Amino acid sequence: MNNVLTEKPIIKEKGFLLYFIEIRKIVIQLSILFLMIFLSLAPFSAKIYSFLALPLQLKLPPSAHMIATDVTSTFLSPFKLVFFITLILLMPFIFYKVYSFLNTALHKKERWVLSLFFMSSVILFYLGILIGYYFILPKVLSFFMGIAPDVVLPMTDINQYLMFSIKLFVVLGVVFQLPLITVLAVYFNLIDLNVLKQKRSFIFVFCFFIAMFITPPDMLSMAIAGCFMYFLFELGLLISFILFRNTETE
Numbered sequence: 001m002n003n004v005l006t007e008k009p010i011i012k013e014k015g016f017l018l019y020f021i022e023i024r025k026i027v028i029q030l031s032i033l034f035l036m037i038f039l040s041l042a043p044f045s046a047k048i049y050s051f052l053a054l055p056l057q058l059k060l061p062p063s064a065h066m067i068a069t070d071v072t073s074t075f076l077s078p079f080k081l082v083f084f085i086t087l088i089l090l091m092p093f094i095f096y097k098v099y100s101f102l103n104t105a106l107h108k109k110e111r112w113v114l115s116l117f118f119m120s121s122v123i124l125f126y127l128g129i130l131i132g133y134y135f136i137l138p139k140v141l142s143f144f145m146g147i148a149p150d151v152v153l154p155m156t157d158i159n160q161y162l163m164f165s166i167k168l169f170v171v172l173g174v175v176f177q178l179p180l181i182t183v184l185a186v187y188f189n190l191i192d193l194n195v196l197k198q199k200r201s202f203i204f205v206f207c208f209f210i211a212m213f214i215t216p217p218d219m220l221s222m223a224i225a226g227c228f229m230y231f232l233f234e235l236g237l238l239i240s241f242i243l244f245r246n247t248e249t250e
Helices: 002-059 073-103 108-146 157-177 176-189 191-200 200-214 217-247
Strands: none
Touching: 002 073, 002 108, 002 157, 073 108, 073 157, 108 157, 108 176, 108 217, 157 191, 176 191, 176 217, 191 200, 191 217
């Protein structure tokens, strides 16, 4: 009897040890992959930063240019950008490792939902960054350059521009998760689909409220961002209706 009781804690300890070993293995693999990607991109850090700075250079007056107010900025800023890009490129591998780790503990349907969630999340995040770079960032820069007084010549610091761009891309990547969040909330019965339909007006106002904090302080940018966020919500609502309308009728 005592032997049976003493064996149970040992089995639990072995189970935790196996989980710890697996997590350690995943962390090591991701760290090695991170270094491989980072070191592959590092030689091109200056060109990558020039690509990021292109929207700003197109909006600056002819006599203006970017500056570095810190001695180390010319060296560190491109590498900060490479570090950020490496993390973004590593996202699918991180999600895959998490999925592989949880795979054995999930049912077939749960595995399908989790894999679909990870793939959709990565695609939407990348899409948010692309739209941010090619559409949102140029509009934002045009606004800030346009409101500058005539006696002021814009001289943007390379590190400040980098941090501003990264914040914008991360915010847009998160905002683009809105359709996925809507679908998952309906799927897991966190909120009823009919309730979302009825609360459209409140959600519309809430989108504009959030847009006030993530856009420049002008009505046009806020209106574009608010409408865009609401469009993403409606897209998630439409997908939820298509996927779960049979459940709703039942």
